[in-house]
Amino acid sequence: MLDPLTHIQLIGGFILLFVGGEALVRGAVSLARRLHVSPLLIGATVVAFGTSMPELVVTLQAALRGSTGIAFGNVIGSNIANLMLILGLAIAISPVLVSRRAVARDAAVLVGATVLLVVFISFGTLVAWQGALMLVLLGLVTGASYWHERRLSAEGIGRHAHEAEERQHLPKPIWLAGLAALLGLAAVSFGAHLMVGAATIIARGLGITETVIGITVVAVGTSLPELATTVVAAYRKHTEVALGNVLGSSVFNILAIMGVVTVVTPLPVPDEIMRVDIWVLAGITGLVIAAMLSGIRLGRPFGVLLLLGYAAFAALQYLAV
Secondary structure, three states: OOOHHHHHHHHHHHHHHHHHHHHHHHHHHHHHHHOOOOHHHHHHHHHHHHHOHHHHHHHHHHHHOOOHHHHHHHHHHHHHHHHHHHHHHHHHHOOEEOOHHHHHHHHHHHHHHHHHHHHHHOOOEEOHHHHHHHHHHHHHHHHHHHHHHHHHHHOOOOOOHHHOOOOOOOOOOHHHHHHHHHHHHHHHHHHHHHHHHHHHHHHHHOOOOHHHHHHHHHHHHHOHHHHHHHHHHHHOOOHHHHHHHHHHHHHHHHHHHHHHHHHHOOEEOOHHHHHHHHHHHHHHHHHHHHHHHOOOEEOHHHHHHHHHHHHHHHHHHHHOO
């Protein structure tokens, strides 16, 4: 029987995630307006990178203690959760007609990062030079995205500014917007920490293996900040913040988290990851990006399909134990 404190930890983490997610999205959207940068870019950098911090901390800690199953499983599982669970829930809440021009850049970067990860994993071990290359690529992509958006804004054709439709109850001064984003980030990060701890206790009590814990329980737990902020953004019709968060977080998980961790310590690839999970990630990435770039409306049936697919994936992970 679970300790009552575990229940309190779960509930407290949940509350922190969603309250912090609201503050983070409001602060990010306000910053986008004040800095004349599109909500998509803010979603793909400030929000997406910030909410990926739990993944970085958990993955680095797991790698340093030799728990490569949790380390790899967390990154790959978080991306699968981003593209199926989180995006599926966001679309189910607020169907969107995706603009190819709006997502093409980030979609291409995600596909490239995923292909690069597949290639590196095929080597059997990720080492420092591979991590350094990933970090350099992340810096180039982020810099190019920023200057591209600044040029559009300077020309007066910021394509995404109109997506931030809500104009009430947002922080007005830039320092207050930044403070709201930082406090929201702190809340979602701590909330994720609480929920991951409780979920891991439950999983270990059920006898689930380390790799399965990493790719399901820990991955979903550390992805809860993305879930909170993306759901809030979708509910508030900030579709570009929602899409930017999913794409940006997925890119950050591969290039930044795997990059930092493999620079710090070599990371042997578990057999389960090489045989099955990396190919599941590659397949779902291709499917979702193809749907985004097709120009069709991503409606509730597609969102439900993604959610059912994720439920099946999680169930198969557990049954494989």
